[in-house]
Amino acid sequence: GEDVEQSLFLSVREGDSSVINCTYTDSSSTYLYWYKQEPGAGLQLLTYIFSNMDMKQDQRLTVLLNKKDKHLSLRIADTQTGDSAIYFCAERYDNQGGKLIFGQGTELSVKP
Amino acid sequence: GAVVSQHPSWVICKSGTSVKIECRSLDFQATTMFWYRQFPKQSLMLMATSNEGSKATYEQGVEKDKFLINHASLTLSTLTVTSAHPEDSSFYICSTHGQGEQFFGPGTRLTVL
Numbered sequence: 184g185e186d187v188e189q190s191l192f193l194s195v196r197e198g199d200s201s202v203i204n205c206t207y208t209d210s211s212s213t214y215l216y217w218y219k220q221e222p223g224a225g226l227q228l229l230t231y232i233f234s235n236m237d238m239k240q241d242q243r244l245t246v247l248l249n250k251k252d253k254h255l256s257l258r259i260a261d262t263q264t265g266d267s268a269i270y271f272c273a274e275r276y277d278n279q280g281g282k283l284i285f286g287q288g289t290e291l292s293v294k295p
Numbered sequence: 296g297a298v299v300s301q302h303p304s305w306v307i308c309k310s311g312t313s314v315k316i317e318c319r320s321l322d323f324q325a326t327t328m329f330w331y332r333q334f335p336k337q338s339l340m341l342m343a344t345s346n347e348g349s350k351a352t353y354e355q356g357v358e359k360d361k362f363l364i365n366h367a368s369l370t371l372s373t374l375t376v377t378s379a380h381p382e383d384s385s386f387y388i389c390s391t392h393g394q395g396e397q398f399f400g401p402g403t404r405l406t407v408l
Contacts, residue, residue: 225402228396271339287337
């Protein structure tokens with residue numbers, strides 16, 4: 184079935200690295216996404232990775248993709264209090280018109 | 296990236312009324328539009344996929360007669376919540392995609408009293 188799983192909460196101290204994990208089910212997905220959502224706001228695309236890549240780095244963000252295990256992770260270096268939000272991973276179903284299936288979201292809490 | 300707008304950004308209505316939400320793709324021809332909803336403290340759940348000029352495909356458990364989707368042009372898709380009830384109160388978000396990127400509207404917060 185269509186399922187994307189994430190852990191629900193993560194708490195880190197300011198300046199530490201945060202790692203948010205995600206597992207997905209569709210091995211044929213071409214794109215996997217990470218979104219950030221702050222309270223009361225819409226979705227903000229953080230980054231995405233194409234399925235033929237193992238890693239993608241963009242400033243403080245590093246995405247790792249393990250296709251064999253269908254595991255995706257987002258590492259935020261030097262986490263700041265402004266990074267506190269809910270982070271969603273999403274898998275794109277190319278064989279169903281490109282719809283996205285989202286994980287439950289991981290609430291990241293950054294303590295000063 | 297493409298800009299997607301939604302109108303209204305929030306709406307409060309009485310139970311039993313119908314509410315129309317517009318989603319516009321401002322600088323992109325959106326042949327496919329996705330409608331999601333998000334209940335408080337939950338994830339986004341896909342409601343339906345619409346293709347310009349054809350009927351929408353609804354996800355399991357979503358009532359097509361209650362959530363009417365119209366995608367008559369490449370720049371406009373509408374979602375009408377008919378006979379809204381308090382349990383329909385949610386955050387409704389439209390999305391389109393192109394060349395690997397997904398473009399989301401800012402969302403419409405619906406509160407049904």
